[in-house]
Amino acid sequence: MNNNIPLAERLxxxxxxxxxxxxxxxxxxxxxxxxxxxxxxxxFILWGPPGVGKTTLARIIAKTTESSFYTLSAxxxxxxxxxxxxxxxxxxxxxxxxxxxxILFIDEIHRFSKSQQDSLLGAVEQGVxxxxxxxxxxxxxxxxxxxxxxxxxYTLKSLDAEDLDALLTSALTRDPILSGRDIQIxxxxxxxxxxxxxxRKLLNTLDLIEQSTPAGQPVVINDxxxxxxxxxxxxxxxxxxxxxxxxxxxxxxxxxxxDPDAAVYWLARMVKGGEDPEFIARRLVIxxxxxxxxxxxxxxxxxxxxFDALRKIGWPEGRIILxxxxxxxxxSPKSNSAYLAIxxxxxxxxxxxxxxxxxxxxxxxxxxxxxLGYHEGYKYAHDYSGNYVIQQYLPDGLQGQTFWKPCQNQxxxxxxxxxxxxxxxxxxx
Numbered sequence: 073m074n075n076n077i078p079l080a081e082r083l084x085x086x087x088x089x090x091x092x093x094x095x096x097x098x099x100x101x102x103x104x105x106x107x108x109x110x111x112x113x114x115x116f117i118l119w120g121p122p123g124v125g126k127t128t129l130a131r132i133i134a135k136t137t138e139s140s141f142y143t144l145s146a147x148x149x150x151x152x153x154x155x156x157x158x159x160x161x162x163x164x165x166x167x168x169x170x171x172x173x174x175i176l177f178i179d180e181i182h183r184f185s186k187s188q189q190d191s192l193l194g195a196v197e198q199g200v201x202x203x204x205x206x207x208x209x210x211x212x213x214x215x216x217x218x219x220x221x222x223x224x225x226y227t228l229k230s231l232d233a234e235d236l237d238a239l240l241t242s243a244l245t246r247d248p249i250l251s252g253r254d255i256q257i258x259x260x261x262x263x264x265x266x267x268x269x270x271x272r273k274l275l276n277t278l279d280l281i282e283q284s285t286p287a288g289q290p291v292v293i294n295d296x297x298x299x300x301x302x303x304x305x306x307x308x309x310x311x312x313x314x315x316x317x318x319x320x321x322x323x324x325x326x327x328x329x330x331d332p333d334a335a336v337y338w339l340a341r342m343v344k345g346g347e348d349p350e351f352i353a354r355r356l357v358i359x360x361x362x363x364x365x366x367x368x369x370x371x372x373x374x375x376x377x378x379f380d381a382l383r384k385i386g387w388p389e390g391r392i393i394l395x396x397x398x399x400x401x402x403x404s405p406k407s408n409s410a411y412l413a414i415x416x417x418x419x420x421x422x423x424x425x426x427x428x429x430x431x432x433x434x435x436x437x438x439x440x441x442x443x444l445g446y447h448e449g450y451k452y453a454h455d456y457s458g459n460y461v462i463q464q465y466l467p468d469g470l471q472g473q474t475f476w477k478p479c480q481n482q483x484x485x486x487x488x489x490x491x492x493x494x495x496x497x498x499x500x501x
Contacts, residue, residue, distance in 0.1 A: 079279035080272045082247055084128055091132060092242065092271070093125060093235040094228050104129070104226065108136050113173070115196050117181065117205040117215065120228025123270030126206035129228075130177040133204070139172040140164060142201075146183035151191050158195045173202050181205035182214035189216045196222045210317075230269025237264075239271055243278060253282060254290040262295035266302060277302065316347070320355060323398075327356075328363045332402035339398050343391050353379040356397050367407035367481040374400055407479040416475045427467035460494040 085091045088098055088105065097104045107113050113133060118126040134141035142157050161174040176195075178184070195201045196219070203223055207214065211225050231239065240260070244250050267274035278293075281301050285291045319341050326334035342352060353375075360375035378397040382390045436446035451461045466473060478484035 078276065079243065079247060079250070079282075080275040082249075083243055083275060085125075085132065086135060088132060088136070090242070090246075091125060091128065092239050093231045094129070097226055097228070098129070104133070108133060111137055111172075113137060113139070113175065113202050115201075115203040115223040117203075117207060117211050117220075117223050117225045118228055119207050119209075119211050119225055121208055121230055121269065123272035124228045124230060125271065126228060127177070127179060130175065130204045130206070134175045134177075137172050137175075139202070140174040141177065142174060143177045143179065146178055146180040146188070149178075149188075151188050154188060154191045158191075158200060161195065161201045173199060175204055176201040177204045177206070179206050180208075182207040182209040182211070186216055189219050193218055193222065231267075231271055231274075232269070233264055236260075236267055236269075236271075236274055239274060240278070243275060250278070250282060253285075255282070256290050256292050258292060258294035260293070262298040263293060266298060319345075320347075320352070323352075324355060324359055324363075327359055327398060327402045328406065330402055330406065332399045335398045335402045336395055339391075339394060343394075349382055349387060349390050349394065350379070352394055353382050353397075356394070356401060360401060362411045363406055363408055364401060364404045365407045365410040366484050366487065367405040367479065368483060371401055371404050405481045405483070407481055407484055409476060409479045409484060413476040420470065420473065420475070424467075424469060427469060430464055430467060432463075433465065458494055 088108070091098060094102075096102060099105065104116075118129065120126060131141065133139070140161070142161065144153060144157060157176060161176065164174055176192075178192075181189075192203060196203050205211075205215070205223065211220060237260070240257075240263075244255055263274065263277060266277060277298060281293060281297060282291050284301055319338055323335060323338035323342065326338055339352070343349075357372070357375040357379055360371040364371040375397055378393050381393050385393065431445045432447060432449040434441070434446040436442045436448075442448075451463050453459050453461055453463075455461075464471060478488040
């Protein structure tokens with residue numbers, strides 16, 4: 073056994089029997105297991121955090137179905153590389169000795185440019201290759217729509233404690249090097265926390281502890297040893313994986329729910345985990361408009377100022393600016409009336425189409441337009457008391473339609489009362 077090969081590579085499963093996790097995909101009724109059993113593999117993209125078995129699953133599929141396996145990395149491959157591989161697959165697909173369609177596995181497919189992704193479309197559409205992509209980023213944002221329409225997306229999950237325990241047992245029994253050592257598992261807490269659902273991290277940690285323990289001495293696994301050998305706090309956060317989305321979701325929901333303590337906690341998790349500060353600031357700007365809105369218009373001003381200040385100040389002092397903004401937004405009154413109003417208006421546009429602009433609201437820069445009645449009858453609001461006048465502003469067919477409905481907060485109630493007062497004074501019901 074070559075001791076220089078990392079444990080994660082030594083233990084890479086060669087069949088589904090040894091594959092740990094993702095039961096929803098490869099379990100008894102899992103969709104990928106059913107594809108493998110049928111021998112007909114459709115193109116798909118595996119989306120999930122690092123170390124959950126994306127590459128391993130692709131290799132198992134190729135081996136089980138006896139398909140040729142070609143692999144490209146989006147980090148190092150260009151359009152030329154893609155075309156060369158596709159041409160080899162095309163030649164192979166035309167061979168009378170080939171029964172299974174070649175599999176092209178592209179790691180980090182989200183890093184492919186639009187032109188690189190475009191170069192895959194024809195081969196996938198024609199069945200020259202079965203594409204299996206792997207990505208840690210949301211394919212909805214990073215993969216072009218034509219490719220998504222040709223490849224189903226399957227989500228892989230971080231390994232849970234039961235999966236990690238099964239992986240640990242497998243490593244201790246299957247690996248010739250570990251099985252030949254006296255390994256004493258005293259505690260698993262730090263080991264599992266540091267792994268953070270990542271099989272590779274767990275195995276690399278186990279490998280490190282075994283290699284750093286002199287031969288002839290027992291390999292002791294406990295929380296103290298794990299932290300001491302790794303020389304870092306076993307904090308689970310992956311800014312490129314599922315944890316990234318889960319924690320920002322918890323952060324936003326805590327602010328929306330007016331819990332400043334939880335908001336600061338989740339902010340601290342992101343700061344400690346190395347999250348992009350501008351990503352956090354952008355989300356605060358969105359939240360200020362979506363969840364606070366007109367209940368406190370200053371929230372959007374502060375959130376935008378936070379974003380600007382963060383760019384000027386940088387890190388680590390920028391964490392204080394983010395904290396101030398998060399606490400302020402959490403303590404602000406909440407309203408989603410602006411968010412609901414634009415969605416209601418969009419729904420009306422979708423349903424009614426391109427309704428014509430009333431003639432009196434149209435601009436009339438030419439003589440012909442004036443002759444056609446453009447701008448005729450328009451009432452300039454500033455010429456009337458209260459700067460308000462009864463006039464049709466919505467298209468025919470939508471008159472009387474209400475899109476903005478105030479929420480129960482002082483700011484919007486004052487707005488509504490003012491509007492109702494103007495309407496009442498002018499005789500509008």
